[in-house]
Amino acid sequence: MYSTDFKQALADGRTTPDDEWAIVPCQYGWEYNKSDVPYDTIASELDWVCEKDNLAATAQAIFFCGAIVGGLVFGWIADKYGRIPALVGTNLLGFTAGVGTAFCDSFLTFALCRFLVGLAFDNCFTMMYILVLEYVGPKWRTFVANMSIALFFTLAASLLPWIALWADDWRMFAMGTSLPFALAIATPWLVPESARWLVSQGKIDKALTIMKKFERINKTKIPEKVLSDFTESSLKTIKESEAECRTYSVLDLFKTPRLRRNAILLIVIWMAISLVFDGHVRNVGSLGLDIFLTFTIASATELPADTFLTAVLDRWGRRWLACGSMVISGIFSLLATAVPVGGPSASLAILGRFAVNISYNIGLQYAAELLPTVVRAQGVALIHIMGYVASIVAPFVVYLANISPDLPLLILGVLGIVGGMLCLFLPETMDTEMPQTLQDGENFGLDQRFWDNPCFPRKKQEALEESPEKYTKRPSVSTTEPQAFVRAVPSAIGSRASIRASIRASTRASARRRDVNTGRNVV
Template sequence: MSSGCEGQRSRFVAMIIQAVILSFEHLWQSLRVVRSQRALAIPPSNNGPYSHDRCKMYSTDFAQALAEGRTTPDDEWAVVPCQFGWEYNRSDVPYDTIASELDWVCEKDNLAATAQAIFFCGAIVGGLVFGWIADKYGRIPALVGTNLLGFIAGVGTSFCDSFLTFALCRFFVGLAFDNCFTMMYILVLEYVGPKWRTFVANMSIALFFTLAASLLPWIALWADDWRMFALGTSLPFALAILTPWMVPESARWLVSQGKIDKALTIMKKFERINKTKIPEKVLSDFTESSLKTIKESEAECRTYSVLDLFKTPRLRRNAILLIIIWMAISLVFDGHVRNVGSLGLDIFLTFTIASATELPADTFLTAVLDRWGRRWLACGSMVISGIFSLLATAVPAGGPSASLAIMGRFAVNISYNIGLQYAAELLPTVVRAQGVALIHIMGYVASIVAPFVVYLANISQDLPLLILGVLGVAGGLAILTPWMVPESARWLVSQGKIDKALTIMKKFERINKTKIPEKVLSDFTESSLKTIKESEAECRTYSVLDLFKTPRLRRNAILLIIIWMAISLVFDGHVRNVGSLGLDIFLTFTIASATELPADTFLTAVLDRWGRRWLACGSMVISGIFSLLATAVPAGGPSASLAIMGRFAVNISYNIGLQYAAELLPTVVRAQGVALIHIMGYVASIVAPFVVYLANISQDLPLLILGVLGVAGGLLCLFLPETMDTEMPQTLQDGENFGKDQRFWDNPCFPRKKAESDEEHPGKYTKRPSVSTNEPQEFVRAVPSAIGSRASIRASIRASTRASARRREVNKDRNIV
């Protein structure tokens, strides 16, 4: 359902608060737990860039040694841990952080990474809880609740004086984090038609997230106190209480719950806002089709859950792919975010530049996503992100490596934004919120690894970018795998999926350039129908587990989870690794954050032209390649530049991933699905601080890991179906059928030519596909409808109703046979 031009504008403005909150809370800890270089050490050290040990001291009577005229230490003196505290070098970070205030150094230097891991654990739990609330009680209650919880926990953080209280507050902030954005994202996406979906989804991130992320390091400098910084960045949560007066409840969700009168009231409200009149026939058709849908749902005697996504082959496959790809995107994106400190440049400047890549990435995506499609664009951006991350490891550390890493971040930004929209478009309405939540949960599971990937910079500065690069390429290419090998026709028949088996047989006709006799096909169909046993309808409630009950939906959900985990880990890794880049942390942080703007701008420009799939893949792969390249160049400017380029690419992947999951998951479990995906992303993000911590072992390790993850996550994007210019699935069956006719190498930039066999399907290539039909789909330009949008609820419901009618006719034919 589209809310018109004025409605689109109000939804776009409504994203400001949530985008700012997402930026502040996601990047907050990168500047609040930065550990300055310890200046006090006595024993010589051969490990790392310091000539003296920073955690131990000699245990001897120094007065007696001086009296004896000794001016050099004796190697036989006993060495003990430092007894008199530490002094901190404040040339990079001129204020106290919680890490320096509580002396999280030496044997305690893993506490910062552990606290961030706990934060993402909270995000995992929050995604499950608020995803279920959104599908059960509505998007608005979940949105307001998650923001209020985040505000209370965020304010409480400023009063923490121990690791236990700090970790507890971060856990509760994690409960709210991402859900505050995801619920608004789903709500806005369900109101905006396909024509404006990419623009509103990506430009809001491009402008507001980029601005907030770029300002964040300078706000930290201005506050000059981590407690005031925590308090200030928590205040935007409180503004969410105004949301119910800015955005009404989702009409799609109201219809899925049988609340037609409320949906009609909202439509009437948009009449006044847009100063237009909805034809009475449109309203009557909408009411009639809605009532039919409700009756059919009641006849099914069930409540949808995320598990329904995994009950049918195609829906299961799509769900699994969405999970895997989103995990890769999340890991690569989060890795790039956290690895910004390991690029060898000023962390604040690098962070700002990397964050600024969001704007061009989202702008580019907005411009091309509806032209190029989701699938190839997601793949391409993920792969490109991985390539840039890998390249960053092959050039000298410092500027060159950081530049390539930032390009990888730019590419993964595209993949991230495609992923966000992709899942929402692919999943059916009845489980869309649950499905998108599940995919995001799996992304956060991957993000748990991001801190540990960045931590690998302590071993080798190239390791994070190397890992992010590999993940980016792999995640991007993963989108393409389902189109390489068809499903077993024998297994399809055993599952009663005769039509799919016949489709595969027809495909082999074209491949082998032979013709299967009609009698063979008719005999095959007849014998197969005799083997099918009708199953009784189950009375149940839908949950996120329904995403895993059908093959395609399960596959997409799992892919979204894995890809989002990769994106989250890579993104968070890049954010946190900014302090390990060898440059001024404030400047590096600012530059890295500034990459959000070009990344989101680029994404906005190309996402609806190039699609989600290939762009997500490319940006992730590019992010991974830049991260890997950053490990191969000298530390400092070259390495930081490549790392920031990886951050730029992962920004693209991150934004694609946000949209991808919401577009792929069905409405009935969308909130829970998206929450689950984001939760898994936070699970991955838990690792990000530890990946960054690896910079203590080798400065290249974080970027090496982020590079590998970026490439791998990008390649996985190719295994998802394209969602560009398609209706988001309403039901689980819609999600299962979504994109089933698409081929692996399909790319909206290069649409397939009409074949002779297409005469059997007159609608092919000539009209926008519906997720509720089994007719082949193709990527076409948007055609305005009578009420100004192609994505009306009426169209979605009528399509779903027609699909249900067709299924009943098929069942009758089977009974006759």
């Protein structure tokens, strides 16, 4: 506070302070403006103002540091010990640290709890997301991946600000949003382990047991020929690979050129999406409207965005839709800077949020579909970690509104357009089986061209001239490796033709499988 005679200053007609006045520590405490947020926060309780006003941002940065560590740890656990242990662990950690947050009474305890919550952040649902995608076939991946988010995420996010208002206390809010995580303790009895992961670890009997359970639940029948061929080829492959004792790590994504390029592109694009998405979420306070109402409306855009995505993603494909939605988000963000602050700018910014919601959910599904099973959880975790790194920058981007209200939206607009254009350099994953091995990932999309668009498919003869091996006769099913099963079984529930197509795709991959492991050009 300024140290001066304010009565004299007012008598002299001063309405602004003099920069030459001496500054001293505040002597009488603080009164907080509660017109926007009508309840106390930890920042107001512990007086994180003046020389302590950086502590809130520091706690947020520590939270994202925890997310970076958690992505690495739980991604490794998911690929090493299974999707279920990682899923249960991350949810229970979120429950413990979230409840602990409500009892914090200092910056150090709060920062520690935020770091631990950060460890669980995102992993608590991405592990389930990966597990589900590894079970459903290409026909249902888009529906399952997007409608689950559309219904549950939208409902919860839209209710969140009103739950906070109802609780009227940040500690009760922390407790209420953390307690549901405890339900994850029932996961091992309700959710089956990924059959794809079990096969990749050589646990054939467990995978068969799970698929038999699915037979009973779905009231269908997996052909005995598929099961017997799968068991025979799986056991043979396990014996051949026992000497290798290969353990995969996320570094395997960067050992071959095409897989490395795709991984780097996914990282850069996801960083752009995360920064634009988080920037729009945080920027609601700069749009000139009520924070709680604006947050609800912006969150509600998730439902139409995901519904639209479910309807068109398997018709228009991932590449062009991801590109278009990000570019449109960037354009709306830029347009928001050209209209008056308030209703017009908020409307355009919410439209930008709607478009980036589409990009965000495509990005979640795209990474899971493009990365090989043996490193999928670690790879998706790494991509999300880099997204957290970008999210650390988001508060500072939004802070630029103190310099100019247009700066945040200008930056988000440019990032959206640039990130969207980069999507075109990824291969299309629509109507394809997810890669199982590293070599599958390296060969993925070899028959595609830059301008390929699912809305305008090439003729078969033209594709045959460019990639004749794709249409040549393949060996019989008895030569396939274990991944044939995890591709064939979901399709077996659909049609026999799908089984044959999956087996042929697996055979092509198995014929080249040792290329990555031995470094030899074996075909």
